Amino acid sequence: MDVNRFFEANAKPESKWDSWKEQNAGKTTPILYQGALDYFMNFYNIDSYDEILEIQMEASKRGATDPLSKYILRDMILKCVNHRIQVEKKSGNHAKTIKSAVQKFIQLCGFTDFNVRLPRGTTKINSNGGSGIITPQQMNIVLGVTNSLLYKAVLLTLRDSGLRLGDVLSLDIGDINAGINGGTEYYYIEQLTQKTNSRAQTILGFEALNAVRDYVRFRVSRGEVLKEDTPLFVVGRVVTEVKSN
Incomplete structure (x- = not known):
């Protein structure tokens, strides 16, 4: 990927995010995602949408020579989700919304294959065991x-x-x-x-x-x-x- 050309084509990630929210006006998802994205930004003291995109772009560049660097943003999401559950004692659904919101934002910015999978056991599981996953x-x-x-x-x-x-x-x-x-x-x-x-x-x-x-x-x-x-x-x-x- 030509990162410089990519940045020029995606210079205003905020507009892409706002456009998606407008297209889905009246639905609950954009409201939940906005709150979750704001939480993620506050958690890491991120001031702008541009900064989130720059983190992913830098990870993409460095990932060519350092495989671990490719997953910087994914690791940030997972740590934020874990804090939301383990420290703030929020439900798994609250935490998963953070993952989904940041993932959606990055996908809208052009990284369509960006996908974060939460480790099993990250989110709380109902005591009835109905999920079929070991508690x-x-x-x-x-x-x-x-x-x-x-x-x-x-x-x-x-x-x-x-x-x-x-x-x-x-x-x-x-x-x-x-x-x-x-x-x-x-x-x-x-x-x-x-x-x-x-x-x-x-x-x-x-x-x-x-x-x-x-x-x-x-x-x-x-x-x-x-x-x-x-x-x-x-x-x-x-x-x-x-x-x-």
Whole structure:
């Protein structure tokens, strides 16, 4: 992408946002999105719509040489959403509106493929379990049953990514190496799914990343040499070899 030309074509992101709101006048969504976008800007002390677009444009430029930089704005959204839920104790729907509002704004500015996926467990889940997704309480029970570094890493990766078990077990070290070594709280991965043969874009949160780091460190401490094409998870080993303290 020619970023300079892109900036010229999108010099007034505020007008694009206002135009979209006018086209949807009378609907609830623009009102909710405006409030959510304002909250996001206040959270980061952002003064103008131009500044939001500049963050994404800079991330796009730097992402060509530094893959982690590509997700700067996405990480900002996730941290804001997490604060809204964990600190302010707002509902998951309130928090998801922040994600949707910023995502819509960036898409209107020309980044049509910009999409943010919230890690499973980010938003609160109803206690009735009707969503069919494992609750944080249930996950803690499962994790408490095992002290296996391998199983903990696999379970948390499954929880965050939403991938099938077969897709998770087919990950290589190279698919997540930058996330393991980067010290980030979130990391985006792409994985070719076995069922549909399509590329799934998904995310791992800090718990999953830390669990994977612990498991990888254990393997290295045992003298294993890990390369880019080395399987991330080795399931066929004796369980006692991957026990934590």
